[in-house]
Amino acid sequence: MTDLATDHDSAVELIRENYWKLHKVNSNHPLLSYANTKTGDLNIDALLDKYASEEEKKTDRFKIAKIFALYAVDLSNAYKEIMGIKEEPEEKPEIDLTPIKDLDSLSDEEIPF
Helix, strand or coil: CCCHHHHHHHHHHHHHHHHHHHHHHCCCCHHHHHECCCCCCECHHHHHHHHCCHHHHHHCCCCHHHHHHHHHHHHHHHHHHHHCCCCCCCCCCCCCCCCCCCHHHCCCCCCCC
16 A cells, blocks of 8 residues: 555556646647646646545545546546547456266367366
8 A cells, every 4th residue: 555645646646647638739628727837737626626526525525636637537537538549448358157967978179287
């Protein structure tokens, strides 16, 4: 398990990486408005408005690392959308889970181990 500081630092690093990738392909994308390119600061209030749940906003109990991670994912998804990168799950062949009753009746090629 990681500590909060590590989670925070990892999320910030993902934001930086995905921010600049998106910036290279569309420097006017609306998601880029949450960060200041000159200072590197994030507009925390705007991020909270966008990513914190209503319950979190009411109680002021939110996890900033979670909010940063959601922002990083949105930046990455925006970049992929612009670049036409589609991430679809790979289709896996169906596995026959029928129990084998008699190993002696199988040929050497059919034995699963």
